[in-house]
Amino acid sequence: MTKQQANWSPYDNNGGTCVAIAGADYCVIAADTRMSTGYNILTRDYSKIIQLADKSVMASSGFQADVRALQKVLAARHLIYQHQHNKQMSCPAMAQLLSNTLYYKRFFPYYAFNVLGGLDSEGKGCVFTYDAVGSYERVGYSSQGSGSTLITPFLDNQLKSPSPLLLPAKDAVTPLSESEAIDLVKTCFASATERDIYTGDKLEIVILNASGLRREYMELRKD
Amino acid sequence: MFRNQYDTDVTTWSPAGRLFQVEYAMEAVKQGSAAIGLRSKTHVVLASVNKASSELSSYQKKIFKVDDHIGVAIAGLTADGRVLSRYMRNECINYSYTYESPLPVGRLVVQLADKAQVCTQRSWKRPYGVGLLVGGLDESGAHLYYNCPSGNYFEYQAFAIGSRSQAAKTYLERKFEGFMDSSRENLIKDALFALRETLQGEKLTSAICTIAVLGVGEAFHILDQETVQGLINEFEVVGEEPPAPADEPAAPDQAGDAEPSPAPADQGPPADQGIAPMDI
Numbered sequence: 346m347t348k349q350q351a352n353w354s355p356y357d358n359n360g361g362t363c364v365a366i367a368g369a370d371y372c373v374i375a376a377d378t379r380m381s382t383g384y385n386i387l388t389r390d391y392s393k394i395i396q397l398a399d400k401s402v403m404a405s406s407g408f409q410a411d412v413r414a415l416q417k418v419l420a421a422r423h424l425i426y427q428h429q430h431n432k433q434m435s436c437p438a439m440a441q442l443l444s445n446t447l448y449y450k451r452f453f454p455y456y457a458f459n460v461l462g463g464l465d466s467e468g469k470g471c472v473f474t475y476d477a478v479g480s481y482e483r484v485g486y487s488s489q490g491s492g493s494t495l496i497t498p499f500l501d502n503q504l505k506s507p508s509p510l511l512l513p514a515k516d517a518v519t520p521l522s523e524s525e526a527i528d529l530v531k532t533c534f535a536s537a538t539e540r541d542i543y544t545g546d547k548l549e550i551v552i553l554n555a556s557g558l559r560r561e562y563m564e565l566r567k568d
Numbered sequence: 569m570f571r572n573q574y575d576t577d578v579t580t581w582s583p584a585g586r587l588f589q590v591e592y593a594m595e596a597v598k599q600g601s602a603a604i605g606l607r608s609k610t611h612v613v614l615a616s617v618n619k620a621s622s623e624l625s626s627y628q629k630k631i632f633k634v635d636d637h638i639g640v641a642i643a644g645l646t647a648d649g650r651v652l653s654r655y656m657r658n659e660c661i662n663y664s665y666t667y668e669s670p671l672p673v674g675r676l677v678v679q680l681a682d683k684a685q686v687c688t689q690r691s692w693k694r695p696y697g698v699g700l701l702v703g704g705l706d707e708s709g710a711h712l713y714y715n716c717p718s719g720n721y722f723e724y725q726a727f728a729i730g731s732r733s734q735a736a737k738t739y740l741e742r743k744f745e746g747f748m749d750s751s752r753e754n755l756i757k758d759a760l761f762a763l764r765e766t767l768q769g770e771k772l773t774s775a776i777c778t779i780a781v782l783g784v785g786e787a788f789h790i791l792d793q794e795t796v797q798g799l800i801n802e803f804e805v806v807g808e809e810p811p812a813p814a815d816e817p818a819a820p821d822q823a824g825d826a827e828p829s830p831a832p833a834d835q836g837p838p839a840d841q842g843i844a845p846m847d848i
Contacts, residue, residue, distance in 0.1 A: 417665055421661050421662075421664075421665050424657075424661055425657070425658075425661065428633070428654075428657050
């Protein structure tokens with residue numbers, strides 16, 4: 346007699362892809378707007394990106410119900426922080442908070458694959474990439490979600506700095522200009538949309554820089 | 569005050585049916601420095617006197633943001649006030665989290681009042697020694713409430729608490745009928761005038777007071793010193809001139825308005841043209 350397996354899962358994967366690229370004085374965070382379940386599309390117009398603080402923007406793919414719950418928890422925690430410290434949370438602080446929040450549910454995780462993008466206290470772009478239980482690292486660029494396997498190698502080719510063993514240690518942020526980075530992101534998604542069935546419909550791009558936050562959209566293939 | 573055998577703990581009634589510990593707690597509120605609140609249909613203004621315990625120290629914070637749509641001014645034991653503000657902030661955050669909408673002010677003050685009542689009926693607790701002027705905006709408009717240490721709460725058009733608040737209340741009693749339709753600027757000016765009454769001759773400057781505003785389309789925020797000083801300068805200058813022309817619906821306060829207060833002609837608010845921009 347074989348062991349009985351659960352036929353109900355608390356999780357679902359709503360697909361989608363997220364990308365973030367850090368620049369010298371800007372950060373680009375992008376995600377597609379398709380929400381799927383199985384082989385079906387639930388909606389073509391769902392935002393996976395949320396602004397958590399002045400200089401912190403998070404994009405998350407995975408199980409959107411968990412993503413939404415995670416966003417709410419972080420927003421509430423940020424409010425408490427503002428009341429206590431009379432200022433906004435910095436991006437590195439938010440990064441640590443996100444990691445702690447994810448690990449808090451180590452034994453029933455948020456099925457959320459996050460990239461956090463923003464500006465650090467010096468105004469330089471920063472990107473933090475996470476796994477589902479909060480392991481994180483500051484990087485110059487990152488991709489998460491169903492299309493990440495297609496996008497990450499391409500970004501490595503375009504942006505990767507030489508081996509960290511090579512001295513002098515190079516900064517991870519890209520020397521590209523803001524508009525070049527945006528074009529790169531558009532290229533990434535256009536390519537990922539071709540081969541990943543869960544990525545498509547529309548691309549939402551958020552650009553954070555010294556002048557504030559700006560949003561751009563681009564149509565993607567709908568098939 | 570009244571030292572007697574029924575005031576040792578809060579769970580003892582006096583033969584006259586009073587809880588002396590609760591009344592003593594209300595005395596603590598009267599000892600604190602003044603806090604004033606006024607409201608119109610669309611705005612609430614909170615004002616407080618910045619009292620420093622000595623020349624060397626800074627003043628205590630008496631006005632707290634609770635949420636975008638709620639603020640509170642306290643008088644009495646400021647430590648108790650801080651703790652209650654933290655409670656109020658938490659309640660607002662939890663409500664928003666669950667219902668994705670702002671906590672109605674009326675609900676918050678009831679919760680606050682119930683929390684205060686608990687401390688009047690436990691032998692191991694003491695009443696909160698702080699009075700709270702809660703100003704907030706919800707779907708039914710702008711509201712101002714006063715929460716007592718006793719667990720009672722009342723809604724007001726305008727109110728003042730703390731030391732020398734009676735002077736402010738006298739001023740507010742004269743003016744309150746016009747507050748409902750008052751403009752935001754006039755409401756702030758009235759708050760400053762009322763605050764000045766509590767200073768009893770001392771010069772009103774932005775260093776000695778804190779003003780906070782909230783209203784329709786305007787999240788709760790504390791006005792910065794520059795703005796407040798600008799407003800004070802405006803109305804003090806006009807106060808010395810002959811009665812300014814009326815610019816509000818109410819009849820202008822002309823020569824017939826003999827104010828007994830020590831301040832120069834306590835006329836209606838000055839003309840609105842040339843008003844310093846207040847939006848921060």
